Amino acid sequence: MSRILMKGNEAIAEAAIRAGAVYYFAYPITPQSEVGEYMSRRLPEVGGVFVQAESEVAVGNMLMGAVASGKRAFTSSSSPGISLMQEAISTMAAARLPVVLINIMRGGPGIGGILPSQADYFQSTKGGGHGDYRVLVLAPSTLQESVDLTMLAFHLADKYCNPTMVVADGMIGQMMEPVQFPEDYKEEPLPPKDWATTGCRGRAPRIIKSLFLDPAMLETNNVMLAEKYKLMKQNEVRFEAYKINPQNRILLVAYGTMARICQTVIDELAEENISIGLLRPITLFPFPGKEIFAEAVKPNIKAVLTVEMSMGQMVEDVEAAVQGRKPVEFYGRTGGIVPTPEEVRDYILKILAKKTPAVKSWKG
Amino acid sequence: MNQVTFPVLDKRVIIFAGAYGSGKTEVAVNYAAGLAATCSEPVSIIDLDVINPYFRSREAALSLEAQGVRVISPHGEMCHADLPIILPEIRGEIERSEGKVVLDVGGDNVGARVLSSLADSFGRGYEFLIVLNARRPFTSTVTGSLKMIHDIEISSRLKFTGIISNTHLIDETTTETVEEGYRLACAVSTEAGLPVKFVSAVGEAAKRLDPETIGVPVFTLKRQLLKPWEEKDRAARSSKNKGGLVLCRV
Missing domain, CATH: 3.40.50.970 (Thiamin diphosphate (ThDP)-binding fold, Pyr/PP domains)
Known part of the structure; x- marks a missing residue:
């Protein structure tokens, strides 16, 4: 088709x-x-x-x-x-x-x-x-x-x-x-629905x-x-990595359409030799926390930035995943306002310009 | 290379209707801008979309106003509403004797019903055009398209005067996509007894069309209703989202 x-x-x-x-x-x-x-x-x-x-x-x-x-x-x-x-x-x-x-x-x-x-x-x-x-x-x-x-x-x-x-x-x-x-x-084989209430004539009743x-x-x-x-x-953890590489200076975490805003920003900053990667959770539960941790702790990553159309919700799972090893920043808009690529870009540049990280690196 | 000309339609009132997602709004917005650039008369566009909550012609209002097109759409916070708002000034605008008026109507017979309340105002001086996209599920065949024409004519109490062939797949549109859609539009034209007024297509696909294949004017579209991540113009981006509270931790 x-x-x-x-x-x-x-x-x-x-x-x-x-x-x-x-x-x-x-x-x-x-x-x-x-x-x-x-x-x-x-x-x-x-x-x-x-x-x-x-x-x-x-x-x-x-x-x-x-x-x-x-x-x-x-x-x-x-x-x-x-x-x-x-x-x-x-x-x-x-x-x-x-x-x-x-x-x-x-x-x-x-x-x-x-x-x-x-x-x-x-x-x-x-x-x-x-x-x-x-x-x-x-x-x-x-x-x-x-x-x-x-x-x-x-x-x-x-x-x-x-x-x-x-x-x-x-x-x-x-x-x-x-x-x-x-x-x-075609789907992978599934277990039979031996619990379904299909009428109990000739078999024991099933109760849900x-x-x-x-x-x-x-x-x-x-x-x-x-x-x-x-x-x-x-x-069942599913995610997509976009332009993730060892040169990344910021790790973005965003899902849905916000990931697409982030991709536009990543492509534009790449032309200015600023390397940013994106980890896009596809499953929100189960959450790809381990994968975010593995990327966040890489030496060149200065901070992890979560972008959402909310006051900051998924960012709590990102913070839990990063375990204090890197600063976790948040940028969001609400009310139906969609963050523009420009806003996200400006925010990334602001983080990169900061002298000291907001959260001190954890020394383990 | 094809001759890319602006297909001026003589009538004062030009109504674009069609199935959901046929591209009526993009065609209407581009057409209004084209009229403003070629005609000396005042041009206005009426956003009559009472179906869609997003991506309506009112979203291109700033750019249209800058190009000299008056935009008539619900005011204030009501411009964000999903209510069937029909402004009283719409009838006045249609019944005026001078200037050009473009109407962007909501999709399907459901969206076109709003026209029936205005049908008495149009007189004879209007074009009622069905925008066809052969890549949309319910208008991909001649039968489906004829049904759409029939259903919209009944709910709007107006008879179509022509067809706009606007087959596209947004940024996956190729010359072949446009040509394939034109063939369907021609078949529908024969069956329905309606002329194909023009073919509309985005820049690159339009440029490569063979004038031997396309026997009607080609109207080149410039996409106006971009998704937020598609906007490459940094100045245009910055003009958005003004006045809101920005949340951040830096």
Whole structure:
């Protein structure tokens, strides 16, 4: 199939269909409403069902039932809508239900605004809902990657029986880029869904639940979940290194569209013989902390700079990864304002001009 | 090399409509700027996009105003809203007797519905043009394009007067992409009985088009709605994001 021009929201919707999603529940919200519009047109063609729910709370509960049946189901929303689904996400994590969620992030907190943002990093990677659980979080930076990661999200959700989220700022949802869908999509083998509630005639009933009144059983469930998160950390860390080399003087860490702003800056500074590298987390959970540490401690690196469309969220994971070995700087804009390459460039030059690092190097 | 001329359309009101993502806004913005550069009359552009929350013609307002184009779009913080705002001055602008008016309409029949409320104002002095991009999912075939024409005509209560062949893949657009789109536009033209008014394409692809192949004027586009990382003009970058609070630790 040749390359076609798609809007991010459409590309994500088509990718979900190609990955075999047959149930979609959603409530419209800018800047992701085109996903629902596209699904309303396309899902009937593949024998799927789209229910526009009365609220995002209902969406969460509809997803729970649909995913429990063993079929692939997903939703898409934007920040405030994802907030409303948190109870269901926590429940699905506890009950090991492989749901896929798409969050096309907009400015918050509260109703905020409709312009792009990356301020749901905490929400998606640190829980959002209650209890000891993690969500697998994938963060595309191009529309092709949005297609690939959406398809991967369904696979990983099934592989780990865990809620999996694709997070992208509103620009990814709204912008247009050429994309290509795989000719014939094949997945690695997955475990059978021997837990699915498909009707118990001729077999023992299956119960999917998150209520454990016996404290020992609840703790066992938490320990088993934690084991699974450990496996994810071992197997699923994904990142991209851009122009990383021993001459780098600053290590940039940015995800999604912010990584593209950083790439523009890196290319321009390279022409002025200023060597900067970028490590772009593709999975936000599990986070590529070890990889960031390995680059940050290289002798020529003066500081690590995190660029986000937030007041500083991922930077906390970067600080944890760097372990005080190098100064960690932050540059961010919020409210829907997108940092320009010029601002990032100026900030990098400011760091390079500083005489002493803000944090003293740790001598080990 | 092709003759790159500005395809002046005689009518006072020029309306660009079409499927989502066909490139209406880029064509409309470029066309308004082209009119301002070639005509002595005043030129205005009306942002009638009630569908998209981002990447609308109002985002090119600064550059358009600098080129002598009056931009009519929601004021103040409402310019960022995703509400179907139809300013009262739009009807006045359409019904005026002098000057050129370009209308940038939101995508699909949903976006074109806004025109039906204004349909009585247009009289006979307008061009209603469907912008076609053969690389978009729902207009990649003659059947799909004819359906789009039909749906938009019904919701807008207006009849199209021509086709703009604007097939592109943004920065992956080649001469072949444009030619392939032109072939589709010609097939749609025959079926729908509408003339292809011009082919629009970005600079490099437009320059290499063979005039033997393309039988209509070619309008060269300069991309106005760049993604933030694509803006190479450092002065243009610096003029953005003024007035906001900048967060940093240095």
